[in-house]
Amino acid sequence: MGIHIGVDLGGTNVRAAVVLENGTVERLLQEKTEPEQGAEFTIQKIIHMVENLAEGRTIEGIGIGAPGPLDPHRGVILNPPNLPGWDEVAIVDQIKAHFSVDVQLTNDANVAALAEARYGNGRGFSSVFYITVSTGVGGGLVLDGKVFNGAQGYAGEIGNMILNPNGYHYSNLNKGSLESYASGTAIGKRAYELYGIKGGSEEVFDRLKNGDEQAQRVVDDAIEYLAMGIANLTHILNPEVFVIGGGVMNAGDLVWVPLKERIKKYLYPELVPMMNLKPSALSGDAGVIGASLLTRK
Amino acid sequence: MGIHIGVDLGGTNVRAAVVLENGTVERLLQEKTEPEQGAEFTIQKIIHMVENLAEGRTIEGIGIGAPGPLDPHRGVILNPPNLPGWDEVAIVDQIKAHFSVDVQLTNDANVAALAEARYGNGRGFSSVFYITVSTGVGGGLVLDGKVFNGAQGYAGEIGNMILNPNGYHYSNLNKGSLESYASGTAIGKRAYELYGIKGGSEEVFDRLKNGDEQAQRVVDDAIEYLAMGIANLTHILNPEVFVIGGGVMNAGDLVWVPLKERIKKYLYPELVPMMNLKPSALSGDAGVIGASLLTRK
Structure with missing residues (x-):
């Protein structure tokens, strides 16, 4: 061996x-x-x-x-x-x-996604959807311990999911894509465009912790779209568990509490009590x- | 046996x-x-x-x-x-x-979906996403010949996919959902609201065949959202083939030609030549x- x-x-x-x-x-x-x-x-x-x-x-x-x-x-x-x-x-x-x-x-x-499914918070579930909300927004689907790559390897490219055809445009992604709203980069950009905040998502989250209302509004919007994206994935794949990591999620309860609350209004009511979202466990x-x-x- | x-x-x-x-x-x-x-x-x-x-x-x-x-x-x-x-x-x-x-x-x-994957136009592919665009919009994912149901059996409920949070509301589904734009019911409703057309999607498609501009506009909008929905599914799952059936697709080239064209602008450019959409083959x-x-x- x-x-x-x-x-x-x-x-x-x-x-x-x-x-x-x-x-x-x-x-x-x-x-x-x-x-x-x-x-x-x-x-x-x-x-x-x-x-x-x-x-x-x-x-x-x-x-x-x-x-x-x-x-x-x-x-x-x-x-x-x-x-x-x-x-x-x-x-x-x-x-x-x-x-x-x-x-x-x-x-x-x-x-x-594979690491989380095997050794992290996706352990013991047969279908795990991993999401990373960081500089970009990415994802990975693990079924029975194997990565599902798709035909050309593009499975999990959820950052490009259209959520608002009249929404923000961002890099080479679709207009109003999940990444153009929920990524750290998008949060930083939005904060600058709307309120002249120059320090990127890092400054936004620092301000958020201090109760800043502008930061709150920018993050609220990002969370709303992340909630829609997760609801869409639920209605498309209904995985046993979502494991969510990345820098944006490190803001802890400030992000997690409203996220869990807002997903509810986008799900079939029968799925609300079944909602299973976990933070990533691996460093x-x-x-x-x-x-x-x-x-x- | x-x-x-x-x-x-x-x-x-x-x-x-x-x-x-x-x-x-x-x-x-x-x-x-x-x-x-x-x-x-x-x-x-x-x-x-x-x-x-x-x-x-x-x-x-x-x-x-x-x-x-x-x-x-x-x-x-x-x-x-x-x-x-x-x-x-x-x-x-x-x-x-x-x-x-x-x-x-x-x-x-x-x-x-299972029937199409085994005996229809999904035959020979290991990942098949079946879509029906009919009274409602539904879907089904077949992986290696097995239906993927998801944790609570909601996998494939793509009619509820949010595509426009400021969009139309329709029955108990999400505001701006795929079904609220692309289903036969939605087409009929939209035609009535915008132009007083009373005969539902059937009348809309009859008019479309005769070159009616109002019908064209209503169907165009439906196709645009269907294209976004299929692009989203591609970036989430990248299945080897989409098999698409249901009454709305029976309009033939009037729907299929613009659908294939419009999906292109929503896909990663590398995926455009790989796009594989087929009509359902089974009656x-x-x-x-x-x-x-x-x-x-």
Whole structure:
């Protein structure tokens, strides 16, 4: 029995770890991604990190979580905004060519979803919808312990869900999309547009804690749309549990209490008592832990 | 090897059939549902139909498709608008008590989804999202040949998907829901409100065929929202194929051509060439055929 390695490739840092079967991180390395040096550079860095972690032990598999869009079936990173300059990078083939072991790729939200489903607050449920409300809004569906990627790997791209065709426009997403209302970036943008608040979502949440009414209005609006998005997902998929993480959710009761309250008015009444929303349980290690699961049978 | 029977319980008619393994209907009976006589009355009617169909042969299983809301896990019909007066009807237990065979229940859209996935235009795909645009808008997700019901059986209730929080309100659904824009009922209502057209969606589609501009505007709006709904489902689930049926889709190219065109602007550009929408292939028999599959292993 060899080791399983999880790689969490982000726009800023790349982390790789040996993760044990019980979900414990045995050993972790972190380096700067430096995506501007090109994909080849970063991939060589990942190869060195994996060799270093293995210390001569047999590697059973290497799982990689990376920013989308990507194609999990072909193992190719397409052209993610968070890895500027990368275009059609066949990362799986390249790493496989070096190690000759099973290598799998999926997007970062799916990897976190998998970690939460196996070791976090989605544990014990057969259908888990994970949502991250952070810089962007992403999601991942885990059914019976497996990530559901969809035909081209776009399952879980809930940030692009249209909730208001006359609503805000934001980056390359649909007008009035969930991400254009509920993401940290959207909250920061809205606060600036409406009230000249310049410190982004961080300042908004600082003000919110101090009872600032402008911050309250901006966050209220974000929560309202997040509630609609979760109600839509409930009527589409009715998962056993939603696990919700990301920076925005760290505001705790200030976000969670109104969120749970507002979802109710959008659900079929019979579903209201069944509503099952949980915060994410895993720390920043969810990325490497989830990635390591991609190659476990 | 005994026979498999599918029951398609609707608000007006109840149909039951012996369906062969290749999807052929061997023998079919149809009677009036008469839901106002009470659930007991209709269930006795179903029992007689099944006995009549079996003609003494061994019954392997009985699958039932019925209007939602219902609980497929408990086998209970809750309180469907289309079966007025029915409330918490344990139809599975009652039919099982009589025949002592496997009896399964799921909602009518899921049953049609299953039939399309197995014998219709979803054949050969591992993830099929079926949509019916008819009096209402319903859906069903079939993964690897099995209906995905969700935790409480509400998966596929896409008619309640919010697409415009400031939009039309319609029956007990969410304001601005997909059904409130794209259903036949909504089309008929809108045509009456805006232009005094009294003949419902049927008149609207008749007028559309004759190039009537008012009808065109009403249908355009419905198609626009249907396109948004399908784009949302694509970004949430990215199924291999959508199979779309129901009365509204029978308008043919008048609906299909603009629908396919408009979805494009709401999708991630990479997904546009991958778009896979097909009309439903099965006639009115999809209900009994799909229901019969519920008890096939």
